[in-house]
Each structure stands twice: as C-alpha cells, then as structure tokens.
Amino acid sequence: MFRYLIRRLLWAVVLFVAVTMVTYMIFFVIPANPARLACGQRATEECVRNAEARLGLDRPIPVQYAKFLQRLVIDRSLGQSFTNRQDINKTILDAAPVTASLVIGGAILWMLVALPIGILSALRPRSLLDRAATVFVLFGISLPVVWIGLVLQYVVGYRLAWTPNAGYCDFIDPAEFATCGGPVDWAYHLILPWITFALLFCAIYVRMIRANVMDTLGEDYVRTARAKGAPEPQVMRSHVLRNALLPVVTMLGMDIGIALGGAIFTEAIFGLPGLGRLAVQSLNTFDLPMIQGTVVFATLCIIVFNIVVDVAYAFIDPRIRLD
Amino acid sequence: MDRKIWLSVAAAAIGASLLVAAATAAPTKIQAKKGHAAKGGTFVVEMDSDVDYTDPALDYLSTGWELMYAAACKLYNFPDKEAPAGSHLEPEVAVGLPVISNRGKTYTIKLKSTYKFSDGSKVSASNFVAAMNRLANPKLQSPATPFMDVIAGAQAVVDGKATKISGVNAINATTLQIKLTKPAPDLISRLTMPFFQAIPKSLSGNHDPNGVLTYSSCGPYYFAARTPNKSITLKKNKFYTGGRSANVDTIQVNIGNSLEVALQNVESGASDYAATGVPSTAYATLAAKYGVNKGRLFVKPQLGVQYLAMNHDRPLFKNNPQLKKAVNWAIDRRALLNQSGFLDGTRNDQILPPGLPGAKNVAIYPLEVNARTIAKAKLLAAGHTQDGKAVLWTANRAASLLQAQIYQFNLKQIGLDVSVQAFSRGVQIEKEGTRGAEFDFTTEGWIADYADAYDFINILLSGNTIHESNNNNVAYFNSPKYNKQMTAASNLVGSARQAAYQALDVDITTNDPAWAARSNFNDRIFVSARTRGFTYNPVFSFDYATVFVNK
Numbered sequence: 001m002f003r004y005l006i007r008r009l010l011w012a013v014v015l016f017v018a019v020t021m022v023t024y025m026i027f028f029v030i031p032a033n034p035a036r037l038a039c040g041q042r043a044t045e046e047c048v049r050n051a052e053a054r055l056g057l058d059r060p061i062p063v064q065y066a067k068f069l070q071r072l073v074i075d076r077s078l079g080q081s082f083t084n085r086q087d088i089n090k091t092i093l094d095a096a097p098v099t100a101s102l103v104i105g106g107a108i109l110w111m112l113v114a115l116p117i118g119i120l121s122a123l124r125p126r127s128l129l130d131r132a133a134t135v136f137v138l139f140g141i142s143l144p145v146v147w148i149g150l151v152l153q154y155v156v157g158y159r160l161a162w163t164p165n166a167g168y169c170d171f172i173d174p175a176e177f178a179t180c181g182g183p184v185d186w187a188y189h190l191i192l193p194w195i196t197f198a199l200l201f202c203a204i205y206v207r208m209i210r211a212n213v214m215d216t217l218g219e220d221y222v223r224t225a226r227a228k229g230a231p232e233p234q235v236m237r238s239h240v241l242r243n244a245l246l247p248v249v250t251m252l253g254m255d256i257g258i259a260l261g262g263a264i265f266t267e268a269i270f271g272l273p274g275l276g277r278l279a280v281q282s283l284n285t286f287d288l289p290m291i292q293g294t295v296v297f298a299t300l301c302i303i304v305f306n307i308v309v310d311v312a313y314a315f316i317d318p319r320i321r322l323d
Numbered sequence: 324m325d326r327k328i329w330l331s332v333a334a335a336a337i338g339a340s341l342l343v344a345a346a347t348a349a350p351t352k353i354q355a356k357k358g359h360a361a362k363g364g365t366f367v368v369e370m371d372s373d374v375d376y377t378d379p380a381l382d383y384l385s386t387g388w389e390l391m392y393a394a395a396c397k398l399y400n401f402p403d404k405e406a407p408a409g410s411h412l413e414p415e416v417a418v419g420l421p422v423i424s425n426r427g428k429t430y431t432i433k434l435k436s437t438y439k440f441s442d443g444s445k446v447s448a449s450n451f452v453a454a455m456n457r458l459a460n461p462k463l464q465s466p467a468t469p470f471m472d473v474i475a476g477a478q479a480v481v482d483g484k485a486t487k488i489s490g491v492n493a494i495n496a497t498t499l500q501i502k503l504t505k506p507a508p509d510l511i512s513r514l515t516m517p518f519f520q521a522i523p524k525s526l527s528g529n530h531d532p533n534g535v536l537t538y539s540s541c542g543p544y545y546f547a548a549r550t551p552n553k554s555i556t557l558k559k560n561k562f563y564t565g566g567r568s569a570n571v572d573t574i575q576v577n578i579g580n581s582l583e584v585a586l587q588n589v590e591s592g593a594s595d596y597a598a599t600g601v602p603s604t605a606y607a608t609l610a611a612k613y614g615v616n617k618g619r620l621f622v623k624p625q626l627g628v629q630y631l632a633m634n635h636d637r638p639l640f641k642n643n644p645q646l647k648k649a650v651n652w653a654i655d656r657r658a659l660l661n662q663s664g665f666l667d668g669t670r671n672d673q674i675l676p677p678g679l680p681g682a683k684n685v686a687i688y689p690l691e692v693n694a695r696t697i698a699k700a701k702l703l704a705a706g707h708t709q710d711g712k713a714v715l716w717t718a719n720r721a722a723s724l725l726q727a728q729i730y731q732f733n734l735k736q737i738g739l740d741v742s743v744q745a746f747s748r749g750v751q752i753e754k755e756g757t758r759g760a761e762f763d764f765t766t767e768g769w770i771a772d773y774a775d776a777y778d779f780i781n782i783l784l785s786g787n788t789i790h791e792s793n794n795n796n797v798a799y800f801n802s803p804k805y806n807k808q809m810t811a812a813s814n815l816v817g818s819a820r821q822a823a824y825q826a827l828d829v830d831i832t833t834n835d836p837a838w839a840a841r842s843n844f845n846d847r848i849f850v851s852a853r854t855r856g857f858t859y860n861p862v863f864s865f866d867y868a869t870v871f872v873n874k
Contacts, residue, residue, distance in 0.1 A: 032749035036756065036793055040383040040466040042772060042782065046481075048793050050464050054532070084375050085533040086551055095552070150583070158587040166584040167577070168553075176548045177556040179575065271580035273552045281372060281552075286749050 012303040034082040034286045079289040088293040099274035103259040106197035118209025140203025149196040149269035163191045166271040193270045212244040257305030261298025364874045365573040367594040369585035378534030380465040392863035395520035396541035399511045406678040406861035410774040427506030434497045439562035440523045441545035448493035453527035455491045462530040467518035473507040508816040512775040543569035543868045568869045595851040603664030621848040622666045623859040626771035630838035632798040649704035651688040651839045653733045662725040668842035675828045676843040681776040681821035704737035713763035719745040756794045776824035785809045800837035
C-alpha cells in the first residue's frame with residue numbers, strides 16, 4: 001500500500017508539472033498582453049513596461065514558469081491576479097466552497113435518485129418503472145445542461161417564483177451587509193443549481209447502475225448463493241450490490257474530482273461565484289495567474305480523488321491488492 | 324425481493340422529501356412596495372462581473388467610475404445634471420476657478436472648508452496633495468500617471484527618485500498649489516477624474532499594490548463593504564455637507580448574475596437597476612412594453628464614438644484621401660448599428676460625440692446609404708483601390724462579426740475585396756496597437772476619460788503619440804499639418820479651445836478622414852418599477868447619488 005501511494009504521488013507530480021506547463025505554453029501562444037490591459041484604455045509605453053515588470057512578464061517564459069513553481073512549492077502561493085491584484089489563494093479558497101456546495105449537494109441528489117431507480121429498473125426489467133426510467137435517462141442525457149438550467153431558472157425561479165432564480169448565500173459567516181446567509185438560505189438558493197447539475201449525472205448513473213446490477217444478477221455466484229439458501233437481502237447486499245456498485249464508486253470519485261474544478265455552465269447560469277465562473281472570467285481577461293490557480297486546484301482535485309478511489313477500491317473489494 | 328423494492332422506494336421518497344423541505348424552508352419573497360418616493364431605502368444594483376478595483380488610485384472601468392462618482396469629492400466635478408449641462412464642469416471642493424499664473428504653469432486653488440470624510444475628519448488641501456502623491460507612488464503603479472505628465476515633479480516620484488511631488492503643495496488648509504512643467508489648459512478637466520479625489524489620512528500612507536476594498540471618502544456615499552466577485556455596499560456619508568444629492572441610504576451591488584437574471588430581477592422588482600445591461604435582444608421588447616424614457620427604460624447618449632480605423636501605415640491608405648472619403652460614403656451606418664441591438668447608439672460620421680464641449684453636428688457623410696451615395700462612393704474610389712484587397716480586423720463578438728460582414732459588403736461595392744480576421748478583444752487591442760501590424764481596417768471604440776475634445780482628437784489622431792507599441796492612434800494617422808493644429812488647440816482655453824477642436828473635427832473628417840466614424844454609444848438603462856427618478860450624467864453615466872426609490 002505504502003509503495004503504491006508513493007508511486008501514485010510521484011505520478012501526480014509529473015501530471016501536475018505537465019498540466020501547468022501546457023497551460024503556460026498555451027497562454028503565451030496567444031498574442032495578448034495582460035500588462036496592456038492592466039493599464040487601461042490610455043496605456044502608455046511606460047505604464048505597460050512597468051506593469052510587465054510588476055507582473056513578471058518581462059522575463060523569459062521558462063524563468064516565469066520556474067518562478068511560478070518556486071512560489072507555489074516554497075511560498076505555497078499562487079500569486080496575484082493580473083486584472084485586480086487580488087491574492088489568488090484567497091480568491092480560490094473563497095470560490096471553492098461554492099463549487100463544493102454545488103458538486104457535493106448535486107452528487108448526493110443524483111445518487112439518491114439514481115440508486116433506487118437504477119436498482120429497481122434492474123430488478124423489474126421491461127416493467128413500467130423500467131420504461132419510465134429509460135425515458136428519463138434519454139431526456140437527461142439528451143438535454144444540454146445550459147438548456148435545462150435556463151428553463152428551470154426562468155420557469156421555476158422567475159415565473160413561478162418557487163425558488164430564487166439565481167445567486168448564492170454563504171452557509172456560514174455571511175459577508176458584512178450580505179442580503180442573505182445561513183444554512184436555510186444556502187440550501188434554498190442551491191435547489192435549482194443542484195437539480196440542473198445532477199440531472200445529466202443522474203441519467204448516466206441510472207443507466208450504469210441498472211446495467212451493472214442486471215449483469216451481476218446473472219452471475220454464477222449469485223445463483224449459487226441463492227441455491228445454498230441465502231436470504232434474499234443477504235444475496236442483494238453481499239453478492240449483488242457490493243459487486244455491482246464497484247464501478248459506480250470509481251465513476252463517482254472521478255466525476256466529483258473533475259466537477260470540483262468548476263461546473264462552468266451551472267455556475268454561469270445561476271450566478272454562483274465558484275471556480276467555474278472564475279475560470280471563465282479569467283480567460284476573458286487573460287488573467288494567467290488566476291487561470292493557473294483554477295487549473296492547479298482542478299488538477300489537485302482530480303489527483304486526490306483518483307487516489308482516494310483507488311484506495312477505497314482495496315477496502316471495498318478484498319480481491320484487489322494495491323501492491 | 325419485495326422488501327428491497329420498498330427500501331428503494333423509501334430512499335427515493337427521502338430524496339424527494341429533502342427537496343420539498345428545502346423548498347418550503349424558503350424565506351419570504353421580496354416584493355416591491357407601492358408608496359411615495361422619499362429619501363432612504365436601499366437601491367439594489369445588478370452587475371454581471373465585478374469592477375476591477377474600489378481603490379481610487381486603481382479603478383479605471385466605467386462601472387467602477389459610476390460608483391466612484393457617488394463616493395468621491397473632487398476639486399472640480401461634473402454636476403448631477405443631464406446633458407449638456409452635465410458635461411460642463413463646476414467647482415466642487417474648490418471655491419471657483421483656479422488662479423492661473425506663471426504663464427499658465429501655476430494653478431492656485433482655494434478650497435471650501437466644509438467637506439468631511441465619512442470617518443468625520445475634515446477635508447483640506449493636504450488630502451488632495453496626499454492623493455496625488457499616492458497616485459504617483461511607483462509601488463501602486465496607478466493608471467492615473469499618464470494624466471499627471473504635466474505636473475512638475477510627478478515623474479520623479481513615478482521613477483522612484485522622490486517620494487513627494489514637488490509641484491503639488493498645500494499652502495494652507497484651504498489653498499492648494501499645482502505647478503506644471505508646461506501649460507495644460509485641460510488640467511481642471513483631468514482633475515474631474517475619480518483618481519484625483521481627496522483621500523483620508525488613513526489611505527495616504529497605504530501603498531499596497533493590491534489596493535484597498537473600502538475607504539473613507541468625502542462624497543455623498545462611501546464604500547462600506549466589498550467582497551470581490553460577490554458584492555459592493557455603499558452607505559450614505561452622514562458627514563457630507565456638499566451640495567450634491569444623497570437620496571437612498573444604501574446602494575447594494577450584487578455581482579455575478581447573468582444578464583438574463585438581471586433582466587428578470589429588475590422586471591420583478593427584486594433588483595432596481597441592471598448596471599451592466601440586460602440581453603441586447605430584450606431592449607426592443609422592453610421598449611414596446613414600457614416605452615422609451617417613460618419610466619422604466621431610458622436611453623441616454625454617452626460621450627463615446629465607434630469607428631472603422633484605416634491604417635495609414637499601409638500602402639492602401641497612405642496619401643489616399645479619395646479612398647478614405649469613399650469608405651465614409653460607402654458604409655451603411657444604419658445596418659451596422661442595428662447589429663448591436665435596439666437603441667444601442669446613434670448614427671454619426673464625426674470624431675467628436677454630440678454633447679462634448681466643442682462638438683457640432685455637421686452633415687459630412689451620409690447616415691443612410693442609397694443608390695446615390697453608393698454612386699458617389701464608387702466615383703471617389705475609382706482608381707484609388709490599389710490591388711483591390713484589404714484586411715479588416717475585428718473582435719470575435721457576435722455583433723462585431725455581423726458588422727464585419729456588412730463592412731465587407733459595403734466595401735466590395737467600391738472595389739475593395741475585404742478579408743475579415745477576428746480576434747478576442749484583448750488580442751485585437753494588442754495586435755492593432757503594435758506598429759507595422761498587417762491590417763488595413765480595424766473596428767474600434769472610445770469612451771471619454773473626461774469631457775474634453777483633447778481626449779478624442781489628440782489622443783486618437785495625433786501623430787506625436789505614435790510609438791512602436793501600445794498605440795491608441797490605431798489609424799496611425801500622422802499629418803504634420805494636423806499635428807500642429809492639434810497641439811495649438813490643446814494650448815487654448817474656453818470657447819477658443821472649443822472652436823479650434825470643432826474646426827479640426829470638421830476639417831479632418833471632411834478632407835482627410837482617418838476613420839469612418841459610424842455611431843455614438845447609447846447607455847440603455849432599465850430600472851425597477853419602484854425607481855422613481857435619477858439623473859444621467861453624460862460623463863459618469865448613471866448618477867447613483869440622485870436615485871429615488873419608493874420606500
């Protein structure tokens with residue numbers, strides 16, 4: 001286990017360097033100058049020169065990249081934004097809970113819906129429930145997230161006014177003069193984003209759980225367990241679900257890891273100040289440090305969740321040995 | 324097996340009940356109350372993206388300056404009035420106009436002693452000195468430094484050779500003296516920019532390059548709180564004794580909602596004003612529903628111009644006034660304007676926007692194309708199109724791309740085969756601002772920094788401002804004759820200055836057009852039903868200090 005973890009961590013470092021290096025290279029291929037943008041519409045050459053020096057853009061690209069790595073590893077700092085000079089660590093840490101609220105809440109919702117529907121569909125194939133689930137899956141996979149979000153936001157949030165149409169409230173410690181805050185406001189404002197975010201995943205997971213459970217139900221060891229007279233709950237718990245849900249755990253870990261990097265569409269539609277919206281804004285303003293910050297955070301999330309999933313595998317399935 | 328099914332059904336029911344619980348736990352819906360407009364209340368504003376800074380030395384975006392207009396007190400300011408009166412500056416903290424001596428190089432300004440910051444401290448000449456010293460401080464790298472180029476000793480501070488500007492001094496608490504390196508008749512116009520507002524003692528020593536989020540200011544309001552990317556709160560300055568309005572108690576800016584949500588919120592009354600606009604496709608519907616300038620939707624002209632710049636460094640336009648005139652005759656200004664949405668601007672063919680001191684509307688080129696104007700354009704262009712090929716640069720925004728196609732069609736009619744290259748806006752600015760860039764046309768726009776023709780004609784057209792990179796004169800227009808006239812105009816004051824710039828505007832546009840100006844910007848303002856009144860200042864746009872809402 002220890003050797004495995006070391007090996008995975010070393011790979012993680014290689015992956016991390018590769019991702020950040022590629023981001024740097026892409027940024028510098030684009031011929032826009034953030035220093036020029038920082039100086040406003042009446043930018044003078046002197047202002048741009050000074051801004052380049054302040055932003056570190058006057059150095060060769062490899063030196064800039066080395067400085068970025070040095071700052072990240074030694075100072076644990078992602079630097080400052082090119083456009084508003086805010087501390088990127090703080091900006092990312094402010095945005096991350098918003099995205100985490102959306103993703104984790106959404107994941108709970110989609111699992112709460114997908115698990116029972118997927119299992120029931122598998123247990124009653126071609127029943128009315130199964131056919132209804134198939135239609136749901138078809139819709140869930142076919143409808144773009146943007147469309148679902150906009151429709152929910154307009155119909156439920158605006159026309160019917162059952163929920164807020166947009167906005168975010170802090171779970172704890174709302175900002176001074178904030179118009180809302182606390183767990184109730186937090187959940188109330190996230191209802192539509194959770195549904196929007198969860199619908200696609202819900203459909204995918206229903207289909208996957210149904211297929212896995214059906215496959216497992218046909219396995220020899222399930223038939224053997226039943227033949228030996230094992231009670232049905234035990235067959236389901238110990239033989240069917242334990243095996244059928246193994247790939248679901250992998251998928252769940254991967255999907256949460258990726259989504260934590262920023263659920264761009266959902267955040268944009270509902271005005272959630274999370275990492276996805278931050279990434280889009282940074283791209284629009286050529287704010288390299290902020291783009292790097294979101295990329296670093298997303299990469300770390302994916303790496304960590306991958307490792308967590310791999311380790312969790314060993315505990316769920318005793319046949320798997322990490323070494 | 325049945326037990327399993329029921330377990331699954333129960334799990335689904337729990338999931339559904341959680342949703343219902345969250346929905347029923349909703350707080351009471353905000354509803355606009357009917358009543359009489361009175362002082363007080365909160366004015367809720369929607370912005371789709373944050374301002375860059377709320378530090379007076381760093382903020383340089385129009386949305387930020389709108390807020391700064393409510394918070395700042397300056398030596399001179401534009402009054403809380405609509406155009407044209409709103410673009411004629413007046414003394415604010417200053418008592419009357421400055422006494423100018425030393426052949427236009429020394430300004431002595433008397434100050435009122437009644438102004439106070441929101442922390443209760445008095446505003447004196449030293450607060451303005453502190454503001455300018457802070458602007459020039461190299462640690463801050465303020466975008467204000469180009470506007471201080473004529474102030475004696477400012478460059479030494481910018482270069483790190485001094486800590487205080489030698490040319491700016493507080494003679495006493497109510498007398499400020501500014502010494503210049505050369506006469507600058509537009510100095511007091513420059514001083515109207517929010518950069519030059521008085522700053523409190525607590526801010527004067529703060530040279531944090533990240534700027535501050537809140538500070539005590541001496542205008543009708545002050546920045547009470549800011550959470551970047553989330554919200555900004557302005558509160559009324561209870562110590563304010565100046566003559567400006569301060570009607571609502573709080574201005575609450577919510578940041579991050581999309582334009583669609585901003586439209587819904589203002590329509591329903593959850594918010595009062597969509598500061599960064601609503602979807603451009605919605606304006607026609609809103610106009611049909613509420614009328615224009617009748618209570619909810621307002622259209623106000625801005626001091627800005629949109630134009631098609633012609634690159635004079637390229638052989639196509641070098642010493643080729645005939646073709647430049649032909650382009651001005653050929654373009655379909657109405658069709659171009661239609662692409663950016665209902666009431667987005669007003670067609671125009673001149674450099675200076677209406678409402679700017681010195682601007683005068685003269686019919687030079689057609690605002691409407693027809694067979695006659697196309698014939699005239701063809702006649703002018705005949706024999707002047709070189710190889711008949713040209714490159715047009717534009718931004719990769721939807722409206723810009725549509726406009727590029729119209730330019731393509733219009734210019735084809737005069738014998739120019741135009742290929743369009745689209746870039747993201749940041750890339751376009753960078754590329755076109757670099758001398759030697761390979762474009763013949765580029766689409767551009769400019770909004771006034773302050774209400775003076777210098778900010779348009781000298782900044783955008785003087786050959787003396789052309790550098791190797793970072794050019795605003797993207798037409799690379801460099802006429803020794805006009806350069807001389809521009810410099811002469813910039814040294815004039817009062818009506819002589821306005822007349823000189825007016826003549827330059829008409830002369831250049833008629834005889835040697837550097838651009839084809841196509842329109843002036845409009846600000847389309849959508850407010851809630853409970854918003855009972857506001858003033859629109861032509862320089863700083865929406866005037867928050869004058870807003871009234873139903874309580």
